[in-house]
């Protein structure tokens with residue numbers, strides 16, 4: 387699913403209004419009806435008090451139009467206009483008139499107004515600011531937002547939590563509504579997925595307001611949200627007349643005394659994601675544990691007992707995954723540099739190999755084209771330098787990826803794969819994955835997918851999705867705390883199979899648009 391910028395959404399609006407021959411107010415009406423349907427389906431007429439806080443722009447207009455539908459269906463509600471400016475939008479005013487025609491009189495809140503009483507079990511609809519926010523809200527509006535946040539009442543935000551920008555980070559973290567649920571029109575906003583702003587959005591859902599399909603399809607975006615629909619076309623089914631050679635030979639290079647487990651996890655993950663053959667290259671001390679715990683893998687050993695000191699092998703790998711548990715000893719650093727001088731094939735770089743690249747930036751130029759780098763935030767910072775906020779981090783990552791022609795996997799709650807100027811935001815995964823070895827498993831999985839013929843970008847996007855999906859399936863059985871990396875690998879099979887499941891379609895009740 388594409389993630390549009392604010393200006394693209396405004397353009398889609400304009401295009402839709404022209405092409406469908408409708409007025410902008412009809413688009414607002416679609417938005418309001420969709421929100422009403424969503425609420426009505428869940429509330430079924432329950433007399434819970436609903437407090438609507440509406441700004442004076444089109445986001446506020448959505449809220450005002452929603453109030454009309456709530457009234458028509460006998461809901462218990464009151465409307466507050468957050469009067470932060472005199473520049474009321476045309477469609478806001480139109481809907482305000484329609485509401486007044488029905489004898490509903492909103493309360494206007496200004497800088498000197500007292501805030502209304504709100505019960506814990508009530509519902510707040512937040513339609514104060516939408517995607518049109520373009521400066522820090524006034525102090526009294528920030529105070530109102532804080533007041534709403536502190537009520538502990540369920541907050542339903544229209545389109546975006548008020549106070550969040552679409553393309554930048556809010557200056558004042560207090561001036562943002564903390565939404566329990568966001569109903570976002572047509573497409574999610576990037577800020578829902580970034581570490582600095584994602585916490586304002588507990589849950590979100592997309593409401594289709596029928597923006598022009600041609601515009602949406604043909605417009606190229608800087609970010610995409612990756613769910614099942616996006617990864618299904620990537621999936622390569624197995625062929626009947628195939629053999630293990632068809633699915634590639636992965637070489638996993640890493641390990642040091644006390645950190646052989648990282649290579650075991652990556653190799654196991656690589657096998658479980660479908661690599662035909664896997665060879666692990668480890669210091670001598672790694673041979674026995676690997677052969678014992680993972681009989682499916684072959685093992686090559688370094689001359690050194692405890693660390694990697696020289697990487698030489700007489701096989702031809704389809705792909706190499708390097709760095710897990712490798713440490714950064716001088717001999718290892720030299721071995722890695724020599725390896726990069728010779729190796730020009732598919733490459734996945736993780737953990738200490740990333741740190742070696744950061745310490746010796748000249749090595750970056752030796753990376754084979756379209757290498758995949760899988761840094762966690764600290765490793766990323768060492769590679770690209772510090773950033774002032776999440777947006778700058780993304781821009782710097784894109785630049786780095788272009789400069790060295792590599793795919794960057796920025797690991798996080800919503801891992802983002804960056805390549806060729808586009809960020810692919812993952813939808814799967816959970817906090818249980820913040821556990822030892824989870825990264826080794828991801829690097830192993832991506833390596834295994836490259837071995838099977840997936841292109842580096844596709845392997846990264848697909849691997850990140852499957853890795854998170856496996857963890858999502860696993861926590862259903864073991865909970866967040868007990869999710870260990872091995873459990874993620876053990877659920878790869880179910881993650882692959884979930885791709886082929888057909889979802890049940892919900893049957894929502896709906897009201898007619900008027």
Ligand SMILES: NC(=O)C1=CN([C@@H]2O[C@H](COP(=O)(O)OP(=O)(O)OC[C@H]3O[C@@H](n4cnc5c(N)ncnc54)[C@H](OP(=O)(O)O)[C@@H]3O)[C@@H](O)[C@H]2O)[C@H](O)CC1
Nearest residue numbers: 413414443444445515516517518519520521522523545571
């Ligand atoms: N296609 C869609 O998704 C549709 C979305 N709809 C809804 O429309 C809003 C966007 O509405 P818009 O009127 O553009 O913007 P807002 O409602 O967010 O803001 C209103 C105006 O407020 C001014 N502004 C901005 N920041 C501040 C501030 N800090 N303090 C005071 N005022 C501020 C700004 O105007 P200025 O001229 O003063 O700069 C805003 O324009 C979208 O989110 C959806 O909810 C449509 O209903 C249907 C189509």
Ligand SMILES: [K+]
Nearest residue numbers: 512515546548
């Ligand atoms: K809002």
